[in-house]
Amino acid sequence: MSIWETLYQAAKKEYHPEDISPFIYAHNVVSAIESDNGQIFTGFCIESCSGVCNLCAERVAALNMYNNSGQTRIKRIITFRDKPPYGKGSGIPCGACREFFLQLNAKNKDIEIMENYTSMNTVKLSSLMPNWWGEDRYKNKH
Numbered sequence: 001m002s003i004w005e006t007l008y009q010a011a012k013k014e015y016h017p018e019d020i021s022p023f024i025y026a027h028n029v030v031s032a033i034e035s036d037n038g039q040i041f042t043g044f045c046i047e048s049c050s051g052v053c054n055l056c057a058e059r060v061a062a063l064n065m066y067n068n069s070g071q072t073r074i075k076r077i078i079t080f081r082d083k084p085p086y087g088k089g090s091g092i093p094c095g096a097c098r099e100f101f102l103q104l105n106a107k108n109k110d111i112e113i114m115e116n117y118t119s120m121n122t123v124k125l126s127s128l129m130p131n132w133w134g135e136d137r138y139k140n141k142h
Contacts, residue, residue, distance in 0.1 A: 005116060007032040007040060007078045014044045014057075015082065024048045029081055031057035033065060036073035041065040058097040062104060072105040076122075084117030091115050098129050105129045106138040 001009075011032035020026050029045035043060030044067055046053075078084070078091060083093025090098050091114050093101070101108040102125070109126040 003034060003076060004012050004078065004117070004120065007034060007076060007114075008080075008117065010040050010042050011057075011078055011080065014042050020046075023050075024053075029057045029079065031077060031079040032063045033058070033061045033074050034076040035065050035069065035071045037069075037071065038075075039069060039071070040134070041068065043122075056094060056097050057092045057105050062101065065103075073107050074101060074105075074111050076114070078114040078117070080117075086118065087116040087121065091117075092123070092128065093122070093125075098125060101125060101128060102132050102134060106135070108132060116131055 011030040014027060014030040017028040018026060024046060026046045027044045030042065032040055032042045034040055041061050041064045043064055045057045046055045046060070048054060058077060062074065065074070079093065080091055093113065096127045101111060109129070109132070111125040112122045113125060115121045115123050
């Protein structure tokens with residue numbers, strides 16, 4: 001089984017859209033990430049009627065990784081709804097998630113993101129976030 005199939009199967013287990021309360025909906029978008037040491041962590045989207053409480057599946061997976069292992073470096077990520085990423089921007093993290101990944105670890109610019117599961121087409125986060133504003137802060141700190 002390829003790492004991408006492993007990630008897909010791990011995330012797929014989280015897909016079961018449900019109302020948690022009259023205000024909160026979850027598990028309608030799912031994600032799995034492979035950390036730097038090869039561990040796999042999953043997450044699911046949590047949406048509320050107040051947008052400030054929303055958490056994307058990708059950030060939940062990254063927070064699960066950090067909370068359970070202390071790691072901040074992500075190698076690969078897959079995100080989807082009811083079917084695997086199919087191209088045309090499918091599976092690509094939103095701007096808030098992209099920003100979070102880069103702030104979490106500068107090396108996350110090399111995250112491989114699944115864009116089309118059928119063709120196994122991936123993109124690097126660095127191609128989605130060229131000339132990221134925070135690069136200098138990392139350079140000045142290290």
